[in-house]
Amino acid sequence: MGRVIDRDELGRLSAGSRVFAIGTEESAYRLTLDWAHSVIGSGVELVTAGEADPGTLCVSITLVGSTTALGEQLPAGDEPARAVRALERRLGERAGAVVALNLAAENALVPLIAAAQLGVPLIDGDGTGRVFPLVEQTTYALGGLSPAPLALAGGSGELVLLETPGDRVEELLRPVVLSFGGWGVAACYPMTAGELARVVVPGTVSLLLRAGAPGAPRSAAAPYGVRTLCRGRILAVEGSTGHGADLALPSLPSSIVVQESAGLRRLVRLEAHNEIVLALADGAPVAMAPDQICMISTEGGMVVDVDKAEPGLEVEVMVVRAAPVWHTDRGQALGGLRAFGLPL
Amino acid sequence: MILGVALVRPTPVLVAVGDGVPEWPVGRAAARSARRACVAVDLSGLPTAPVAAIRVGGPCPEVLRPRVGSGAATIVRGGHSLTGRALAPLDTEAVRRFAAGCGLADFAVTATGSPMLADHELAVAAIVSAEVPGARITLSYEFGTPGLREREESAIRNAALGAEAGRIVDEAARELPGVPVYFARTGSGVVSASYFRRYPLTCDLGGAASLARGRVALPGVPHEVAAAYGAAIGRPEARVERIVQARGRAELDRVLQDARDEALTRVVSAGALPGSARIAETTVNPLSYLPDGLYRVRVTAEGTVP
Numbered sequence: 046m047g048r049v050i051d052r053d054e055l056g057r058l059s060a061g062s063r064v065f066a067i068g069t070e071e072s073a074y075r076l077t078l079d080w081a082h083s084v085i086g087s088g089v090e091l092v093t094a095g096e097a098d099p100g101t102l103c104v105s106i107t108l109v110g111s112t113t114a115l116g117e118q119l120p121a122g123d124e125p126a127r128a129v130r131a132l133e134r135r136l137g138e139r140a141g142a143v144v145a146l147n148l149a150a151e152n153a154l155v156p157l158i159a160a161a162q163l164g165v166p167l168i169d170g171d172g173t174g175r176v177f178p179l180v181e182q183t184t185y186a187l188g189g190l191s192p193a194p195l196a197l198a199g200g201s202g203e204l205v206l207l208e209t210p211g212d213r214v215e216e217l218l219r220p221v222v223l224s225f226g227g228w229g230v231a232a233c234y235p236m237t238a239g240e241l242a243r244v245v246v247p248g249t250v251s252l253l254l255r256a257g258a259p260g261a262p263r264s265a266a267a268p269y270g271v272r273t274l275c276r277g278r279i280l281a282v283e284g285s286t287g288h289g290a291d292l293a294l295p296s297l298p299s300s301i302v303v304q305e306s307a308g309l310r311r312l313v314r315l316e317a318h319n320e321i322v323l324a325l326a327d328g329a330p331v332a333m334a335p336d337q338i339c340m341i342s343t344e345g346g347m348v349v350d351v352d353k354a355e356p357g358l359e360v361e362v363m364v365v366r367a368a369p370v371w372h373t374d375r376g377q378a379l380g381g382l383r384a385f386g387l388p389l
Numbered sequence: 390m391i392l393g394v395a396l397v398r399p400t401p402v403l404v405a406v407g408d409g410v411p412e413w414p415v416g417r418a419a420a421r422s423a424r425r426a427c428v429a430v431d432l433s434g435l436p437t438a439p440v441a442a443i444r445v446g447g448p449c450p451e452v453l454r455p456r457v458g459s460g461a462a463t464i465v466r467g468g469h470s471l472t473g474r475a476l477a478p479l480d481t482e483a484v485r486r487f488a489a490g491c492g493l494a495d496f497a498v499t500a501t502g503s504p505m506l507a508d509h510e511l512a513v514a515a516i517v518s519a520e521v522p523g524a525r526i527t528l529s530y531e532f533g534t535p536g537l538r539e540r541e542e543s544a545i546r547n548a549a550l551g552a553e554a555g556r557i558v559d560e561a562a563r564e565l566p567g568v569p570v571y572f573a574r575t576g577s578g579v580v581s582a583s584y585f586r587r588y589p590l591t592c593d594l595g596g597a598a599s600l601a602r603g604r605v606a607l608p609g610v611p612h613e614v615a616a617a618y619g620a621a622i623g624r625p626e627a628r629v630e631r632i633v634q635a636r637g638r639a640e641l642d643r644v645l646q647d648a649r650d651e652a653l654t655r656v657v658s659a660g661a662l663p664g665s666a667r668i669a670e671t672t673v674n675p676l677s678y679l680p681d682g683l684y685r686v687r688v689t690a691e692g693t694v695p
Contacts, residue, residue, distance in 0.1 A: 068677055072536025076453055083452040111678040113685075114471045116536040118501050122450035178678070201447055201476055226470030227679055299675075319677050352674045352685070 114227025468501030578626025661692025
């Protein structure tokens with residue numbers, strides 16, 4: 046028997062979900078949390094994939110696009126339910142549970158909102174164990190499952206159903222998201238609970254509930270370990286103009302240079318593409334994707350996103366180890382450096 | 390001589406600053422001969438007016454609707470996406486009905502996408518002015534920050550403070566006839582009385598900011614003296630925050646120039662001598678997960694006083 050995520054637990058889940066969350070936006074986070082509070086009612090049941098009937102249809106829920114856009118263009122409120130219902134119509138079957146694609150801030154809360162709206166349980170786990178920018182970069186895909194058919198609901202009543210080979214989802218999705226105004230809620234990776242049990246990164250919702258408890262150490266939010274690369278001050282942030290590189294990624298590359306404050310006073314260079322994918326200390330690679338590299342503000346303790354990095358900011362650079370499946374050859378191909386256009 | 394004023398109860402504290410040296414107390418005649426007066430005041434706890442909030446955008450969950458306390462609020466169709474596309478034509482009739490029927494004079498207008506394109510906020514302002522003579526209207530795009538709810542909250546608070554800010558300005562003008570009066574901003578710098586009247590929120594924590602500056606410069610003096618002194622050493626400053634879309638370097642340079650021009654215009658209206666206005670800082674950050682060259686731009690301009 047699972048546990049129930051009620052209002053109190055929601056507070057812990059949301060706090061835990063921000064510990065290493067990148068690409069989040071205060072405004073979008075606050076509105077998603079308020080939204081979740083308003084729909085959670087008596088709570089959402091949390092079950093493991095193994096506890097659900099193996100034949101149960103599970104769908105993965107995620108916010109797609111820009112959280113800045115979500116903070117500006119508010120949801121109508123029915124997007125998660127509308128996306129799931131569209132997928133159900135296509136499949137001719139009701140969803141019996143929802144599962145997160147990843148658990149970074151808003152993306153931990155939107156599946157919970159979907160579960161509350163649909164009256165189904167939330168699966169304890171997610172499809173990354175960390176966050177990747179593409180819908181295809183999941184342990185579900187590594188396990189051979191397709192994100193499609195995928196239903197995307199927008200804030201102005203839009204609904205699009207994508208039916209395509211799995212490796213073309215991102216390419217088709219991006220212009221649709223843009224035409225929606227910059228964000229949408231996707232219901233994707235339809236699969237049975239039996240399949241999900243095989244491919245899910247298990248237990249990560251419970252993990253964040255523990256990590257969000259008052260006084261819990263930051264490391265509690267890292268299922269496979271975390272280390273500090275350096276503490277220092279940002280010296281420079283350099284943006285690229287894109288130089289025409291043919292990369293299937295929704296942003297331009299940039300570099301952040303951090304001067305270590307003590308010890309060897311190394312120059313740590315962070316190469317970013319939406320997120321930091323490679324860290325070089327005095328020129329030598331010291332951390333890289335698929336592990337997650339993030340900057341934590343020394344002052345506020347919050348994650349500093351690449352697009353908010355400013356010279357002078359004091360940060361701690363931390364490396365969150367990815368789930369073991371990401372360190373296999375197939376995992377490296379999908380979520381390693383090459384996937385970010387850095388053939389190191 | 391520059392007069393620093395800490396607007397505290399029951400009696401304001403006046404400090405005369407000449408050549409950087411503070412003197413207090415200051416007599417009325419001396420105060421009235423000041424070259425200018427700079428006021429440090431915190432606006433928290435001041436009386437606020439009920440606000441009529443107009444949000445331009447789509448329907449949303451109840452919990453995300455505008456929060457106005459004792460005022461009135463409505464959501465009308467319209468607004469733009471961050472990519473600049475119109476979400477819906479502005480429902481001008483709904484704006485007219487609400488403005489005519491709400492019975493309030495302090496309006497806060499927040500349109501979806503206004504940091505990118507403020508057309509609908511400007512159109513709402515025109516309708517409200519026509520319907521409600523003498524209405525005080527705050528447009529959220531003047532505060533710039535993305536995040537509709539936060540910007541709306543700022544606009545509503547600015548509108549709520551408008552009447553009291555006007556009263557403070559009028560009183561200062563009565564007490565110090567002929568003396569140009571400035572108000573300390575939250576953070577750093579000062580703005581002119583007319584700017585404060587229109588954008589009091591800019592000075593929400595002006596007292597605390599002045600105190601922090603004053604205590605560094607004059608350790609050991611009474612709090613109110615430090616706050617008055619801290620205000621007196623401020624220079625006019627104004628900020629502009631926008632989201633812009635630019636394909637390529639040349640277009641980005643052009644939109645940045647527009648933002649800088651606006652910041653320069655704004656710092657002059659905040660009391661800077663036109664010839665002294667200059668750009669202090671420009672920050673440009675690309676927005677993640679949004680292609681096609683969308684940037685968050687923040688420009689700070691500063692200047693000197695006559």
